Amino acid sequence: MTATNLRAKAIVVTTINAPNQAIRLISERSPEWRLIVVADKKTPTPWEHRTATFLSLDDQLTVGNRFAALCPFNHYSRKNIGYLAAIRDGAEVIAETDDDNLPYDSWLQSVSRSVRARPVQHRGWENVYRHFSTHRVWPRGFPLELVVSSFHANGLGDEAMYDCPIQQYLADDNPDVDAIYRLVSAEPLKFTPGSVVLEGGTYCPFNSQNTVWWPEAYELLYLPSFVSFRMTDIWRAFVAIACLHQLGKALHFGSATMYQVRNEHNLLRDFADEVPGYLNNARIMSLLAALPLVAGEENVATNMRCCYEALVADGIVPDKELPLLEAWLGDVKALRST
Numbered sequence: 001m002t003a004t005n006l007r008a009k010a011i012v013v014t015t016i017n018a019p020n021q022a023i024r025l026i027s028e029r030s031p032e033w034r035l036i037v038v039a040d041k042k043t044p045t046p047w048e049h050r051t052a053t054f055l056s057l058d059d060q061l062t063v064g065n066r067f068a069a070l071c072p073f074n075h076y077s078r079k080n081i082g083y084l085a086a087i088r089d090g091a092e093v094i095a096e097t098d099d100d101n102l103p104y105d106s107w108l109q110s111v112s113r114s115v116r117a118r119p120v121q122h123r124g125w126e127n128v129y130r131h132f133s134t135h136r137v138w139p140r141g142f143p144l145e146l147v148v149s150s151f152h153a154n155g156l157g158d159e160a161m162y163d164c165p166i167q168q169y170l171a172d173d174n175p176d177v178d179a180i181y182r183l184v185s186a187e188p189l190k191f192t193p194g195s196v197v198l199e200g201g202t203y204c205p206f207n208s209q210n211t212v213w214w215p216e217a218y219e220l221l222y223l224p225s226f227v228s229f230r231m232t233d234i235w236r237a238f239v240a241i242a243c244l245h246q247l248g249k250a251l252h253f254g255s256a257t258m259y260q261v262r263n264e265h266n267l268l269r270d271f272a273d274e275v276p277g278y279l280n281n282a283r284i285m286s287l288l289a290a291l292p293l294v295a296g297e298e299n300v301a302t303n304m305r306c307c308y309e310a311l312v313a314d315g316i317v318p319d320k321e322l323p324l325l326e327a328w329l330g331d332v333k334a335l336r337s338t
Contacts, residue, residue: 008093009033010086011108014079015099016042019049022099022261027051029103033095038082041073055085063088064331070324076232077225079208080328087218088335094213094221100263101171101209107257113214115164115252117195118156120202125282126154128204128253132170132191140178140274141205141234143282162197164252165214166240168206172259176207179230179271180278193255200245203285208233210258216247218336219300222328224308226321230273235284235317239307242288246295246303280316287314301329 011026011033027035027049035052038060039045047054060068060081068081079096086094095108120126127150129137138147173188198204213221220240223232244251287310293303308325311317 008091009095009108010089010091010093011035011095011097012038012079012082012086013097013099014038014040014076014082016040017099017263018044018047019052020099022102023049023052025102026097029105030095030108033108034086034089034091036082036085038078040075040078053085055081065334066327067324067331070327072225075225076229077223080221080223083218083221084331084335087332088338092215094218096208096211096213097258098209101258101260103258104256106255108212111167111212113163113165114161115167115195115197115254116159116161117164117197117250117252117254118159119162119197119199119250120154121157122154123201124203125150125285126198126202126204127151128196128198129170129175129191131156131196132194132253132255133189135189137175137177137181137185137189139205140176140207140230141237141277141281142178144180144278145282156196162250162252164197164250165217165247166206166220166244166249167212167252167254169210169212169254169258170256171210172256174260174262175256176209176260178274178277179267180274182267183271191256194253195255196253197250198241198253199250200248201289203238203241203289204251204253205234205281206237206251206253208236209260215336216249216297217244217300219304219329219332220244222304222325224317224321225324226318228273228276230270231277234277234281235311238281238285238288239304241285242291242293242307243300243303246293246299247297248295276316284311284316287311301333304329
């Protein structure tokens with residue numbers, strides 16, 4: 001593992017590629033942040049970058065007590081081990097992205113839990129992208145049956161300050177949209193600047209492409225392992241939203257601070273991986289929103305268990321996810337107490 005000075009700010013990326021331009025720019029444009037890169041079986045070795053902390057498969061087994069040994073290979077959920085490494089090393093804020101997202105100069109500049117933003121004046125599902133674009137575009141994970149109605153005008157309230165321990169920033173050019181959108185519209189997209197918050201009772205999927213997390217929400221970083229690649233961060237988001245509402249906090253969406261030069265994808269394979277979401281996304285959020293979750297930061301782990309147990313009982317997530325969730329929660333608790 002490449003040695004670096006421990007810093008209070010961490011960036012977590014997982015990759016199956018050699019260091020590329022995105023990794024170089026992520027490192028160069030965030031000198032006050034520690035870059036943690038998580039390997040998988042397909043990652044070429046040796047993997048070397050002068051400022052990155054590279055977690056090989058062997059290194060990963062030293063992070064935490066249980067989760068790394070249980071986490072399946074060749075799955076995006078190995079990114080969880082990078083989050084655990086950041087927590088172990090005392091990160092006070094964690095940013096995450098992917099190796100096909102390139103940062104603008106504005107990326108991670110002056111990030112703060114407290115943001116000035118305009119609140120969505122609507123309860124239920126909200127297509128946040130429409131507040132940043134006039135294009136008929138929607139985020140990956142947004143229920144397909146609600147896409148057409150999502151373009152109807154819903155207003156934003158007046159600007160105010162909000163405490164937002166989870167913040168999603170957008171990505172230009174090839175934003176995070178679903179395979180259906182990409183199959184029918186290939187044009188690049190630039191978002192207009194903005195700052196929007198969703199309070200309790202308002203839902204919009206967020207992803208792992210350009211997201212910042214503070215300690216109050218660290219348990220909620222958990223990416224499930226036994227769901228499809230294209231749904232793991234989306235269904236994580238739904239659990240996080242349900243639990244965030246019990247903390248009385250808002251979810252922030254901010255201006256694009258990265259642009260995506262997308263790695264090669266087979267769109268029909270992406271479509272197949274997204275089918276469980278097309279069929280279940282709205283149902284999942286309704287199920288989670290109806291659960292008797294408990295307020296308070298001390299109850300986040302309990303609320304997560306409640307959410308995943310409900311998803312298992314409803315046949316959406318297999319029951320073999322639960323031991324990994326327990327290992328994750330146990331490792332987070334142990335690492336935060338050291």
